[in-house]
Amino acid sequence: MLTNLFNKEYPEFWKKYNDSFKRKATKYVVISMETSGLDTEKDVIMGIAATSVVGNRILIKDSFELFIQHGKEKTDELANEFITVSKFDKLSEEQALINLLGYLDNAVLIGHRINFDIEMINECLHRMKLGKLKNEAFDIEAMFNKWVDTNDTPYSLEDMSKQLKISISERNSVSDDAYSIAILFLKLKEKLGIQ
Template sequence: MLDWLKNINKEYPDFWKVYLSKFDRRSQRFVALSTTTTGLDYKKDVILSISAFGIVNDEVLIGDSYEIVLLQYVYNHDHQLSNEFIVESKQAKSLEPEGIKKFVEFLGNATLIGHRINFDVEMINEALERIHCGRLKNEALDIEVMYRKWKDLNDDKHFTLPEINTLLKMPATDRNSSSEDAYAIALIFLKLKAKLGIK
C-alpha cells in the first residue's frame, strides 16, 4: 500500500533524473510508438525493436525519429531462439539497457501515441525496472480508443491497425517492421486528432 515510500530516497541513474526533470512543463510534441516483442506477456517477454516518430504542429517529423533493435542474447539463449532476426536486421543495434536509455532520452516529456499503447508502455516499464528506474510518466493516447470515441462505439469490438487504416480510408502499408507501424500510427493519429478536435 505504501510502495511509493521506497522510491523517495532511491538513487536513479543520471539519464532518468534528467528525464524526470522535463515534466515541470507540458510538451507540444507527440511521439508515435511501435514495439516488436517476443510475446504478449510483459512479465516474461522482452522488446526486440522500438520505432518512433515525433509529431509537432500536425506534422510527422521524419528527422525526429528513433529506431533500434535490442540485442536480447540472454532471452534468446534461455528460450533456445535463433539470433537470425538480430543478425539480419540493418537497424541500429544495442543491448537493452542502452537502447531503453536512448529511447527515454528521445521521448522526453512528449505524449505517447500508439495502438494498444498500454502494452508498449508496460513492456518499456519492465525494461526500465531492470535498469533500476521508475515508470514512464508520459501521457498516452491510444488510436483504437480514439477511433471508438469518434465513432461513439460502446461494444467490445477491437480493431487491428490494418482495420483502422482501412476504415479511415488511408493507404495500406506492408507492415514489415515496427517503423512502418509507427509511421502508420502517426498518420492515423493526425487524422483522428482532427476529427476529434484535439489541439
C-alpha cells in the same frame, strides 16, 4: 535503513527524464514495438521505432529506431525472422532504454494498444531498478472506438485505415508501423477535434 531507500542516487539520464515533466509537452511521440510475445513479464522488446508529431505534421527527420540484443535463449524462441536475422546494430536493453527516454522526454505518447507498450517499457525500467514512465498516452484504437461510437472493439491498423479511407504502408518493420500509426493519429485527431 529507510533513509537509504529514499535517498537513492538515480542515474543522470533518469533525473533528466523526470525533470522534463516540469515543462509542458510540446510534441507527440508515436511509438511502435516488436516484442518476443505478449507476456509483459516473460517476453522482451526486440525493436522500437518512434516518430515525432508536432501540430499536424509528422517529423520524419525526428524519427527513432533501435534494436535490442538479448541472450541466445531469448532469440531462439522468436518467430519473427525479420528481427532474428536482422543485420542492424543492436543495443543492450539498458542502453536502448537510456536512448528511448532521452528521445521521449515529456512527450505525449501515441500508439496502437499503447498500454501494452508502456507495460513492456516499465518492465525494462523495473529491471534497471527505476520508476515507471510518466508520459501521458493516447491509444489510436480507443480514439477510433470513440469516433465510430463503439466500445472496446479491437481494430487492426488495416481496419482503421480502410474505414478512414487512408492508405498505410505494407508494415514490413516497426518504423513502417510507427509511421502508419502517426498517419492514423493525425486523421483521428482531426475527426475528434483534438488540438
